[in-house]
Amino acid sequence: MKAGIVGLPNVGKSTLFNCLSNAKAQSANFPFCTIEPNIGVVNVPDARLVKLEELVKPERVLPATVEIVDIAGLVKGASKGEGLGNQFLGNIRETDAILHVLRCFDNDNIVHVDGSVDPVRDKETIDIELQLKDYDTVEKRIEKVFRAARTGNKEAQKELQALEKVKAGLASGISVRAIELTEEERLEYINNVQFITDKPVLYVCNVDEGAAVTGNNYVDKVKAAVANEKAEVIVLAVGTEADITELDSFEERQMFLEDLGLSEPGSAKLIRGAYKLLKLQTYFTAGVKEVRAWTIPVGATAPQAAGVIHSDFEKGFIRAEVIKYNDYVTYGSESKVREAGKLGVEGKEYIVQDGDVMHFRFNV
Numbered sequence: 001m002k003a004g005i006v007g008l009p010n011v012g013k014s015t016l017f018n019c020l021s022n023a024k025a026q027s028a029n030f031p032f033c034t035i036e037p038n039i040g041v042v043n044v045p046d047a048r049l050v051k052l053e054e055l056v057k058p059e060r061v062l063p064a065t066v067e068i069v070d071i072a073g074l075v076k077g078a079s080k081g082e083g084l085g086n087q088f089l090g091n092i093r094e095t096d097a098i099l100h101v102l103r104c105f106d107n108d109n110i111v112h113v114d115g116s117v118d119p120v121r122d123k124e125t126i127d128i129e130l131q132l133k134d135y136d137t138v139e140k141r142i143e144k145v146f147r148a149a150r151t152g153n154k155e156a157q158k159e160l161q162a163l164e165k166v167k168a169g170l171a172s173g174i175s176v177r178a179i180e181l182t183e184e185e186r187l188e189y190i191n192n193v194q195f196i197t198d199k200p201v202l203y204v205c206n207v208d209e210g211a212a213v214t215g216n217n218y219v220d221k222v223k224a225a226v227a228n229e230k231a232e233v234i235v236l237a238v239g240t241e242a243d244i245t246e247l248d249s250f251e252e253r254q255m256f257l258e259d260l261g262l263s264e265p266g267s268a269k270l271i272r273g274a275y276k277l278l279k280l281q282t283y284f285t286a287g288v289k290e291v292r293a294w295t296i297p298v299g300a301t302a303p304q305a306a307g308v309i310h311s312d313f314e315k316g317f318i319r320a321e322v323i324k325y326n327d328y329v330t331y332g333s334e335s336k337v338r339e340a341g342k343l344g345v346e347g348k349e350y351i352v353q354d355g356d357v358m359h360f361r362f363n364v
Helices: 013-021 047-056 085-093 119-150 154-171 183-193 217-225 238-246 250-260 266-277 302-309 311-315 325-331 334-339
Strands: 002-006 038-043 060-062 065-070 097-103 201-206 232-236 280-286 290-297 317-323 344-346 357-362
Touching: 002 013, 002 085, 013 038, 013 065, 013 097, 013 238, 013 266, 047 280, 047 290, 047 325, 065 266, 085 119, 097 119, 097 266, 119 154, 119 183, 119 217, 154 183, 201 217, 201 266, 217 232, 232 266, 238 250, 238 266, 290 302, 302 311, 302 317, 302 357, 311 317, 311 357, 317 325, 325 334
Parallel strands: 002 065, 002 097, 060 290, 097 201, 201 232, 280 357
Antiparallel strands: 038 065, 280 290, 317 344, 317 357
């Protein structure tokens, strides 16, 4: 599962990527610095994992991870192949969610591709290019489905109706994710088309150091502009966060954060936001050899969760022994949870909950 960092050239995408992944993507004060997408595997900050480590004292600890992709900046005309348009659109289509970086700070020393700072305009520039590409996609799909619908095929007629709604919405400047469709229409006819503007989006307002806690007028304008999108907005001083990651010691980084009025790096909130955006959740395994966070989709069953460890676990699944995270912390160990009768034994239909501590029984 990948989240792609997108935005206009020179808004801080590569700096943010470096900050998140510690992979040093090239970062410079001119457009199109990033051409090939960089991919970083980022640890998901989770205080529960730290607590389990304290209780179990394992030989090693492995956190959950999410893939972040830094994609080349997009310009007007990208849907028609301008700039790196075709490459950009191909890269973004391969991601599962979008982290849209918007420049929300003034700095005469950093050029803006359009000559002035206006995050709402920047957002609309990218929205329009993505919507135009989706419009091309829906037209081609309609052309294909129309022939079957004309013969009286009921399913094709339903699909055509849903596609026409999408086409009308896109023509009005509405992204697919915000178009009013029934649940059936989305599940049966729209999701499988993989429209770019149907991907969930998290807006990252890149501010200067002074606005890291409270935001600024630019941020307020962005929040107002996306109010109808059901999208989350995160405020992040990307340059400052990058400076913090360069500090050698944890104590130095904490002092820097406290001076800014922050309890944790904004990048940690962003990573968790991306994880949530991808509709992922975490369960844990805990033993003296290893305490580990495992990534599964929200709604996964116990056998599906077991399959993340090894396919044989899913094939030969017998049952799952489940401890709720809060019970583990309350009683302090697996043995004490068992003594208290708090260990649950679950079958194949069990829907795993975020934070479950699990042990699988299987037979192959």
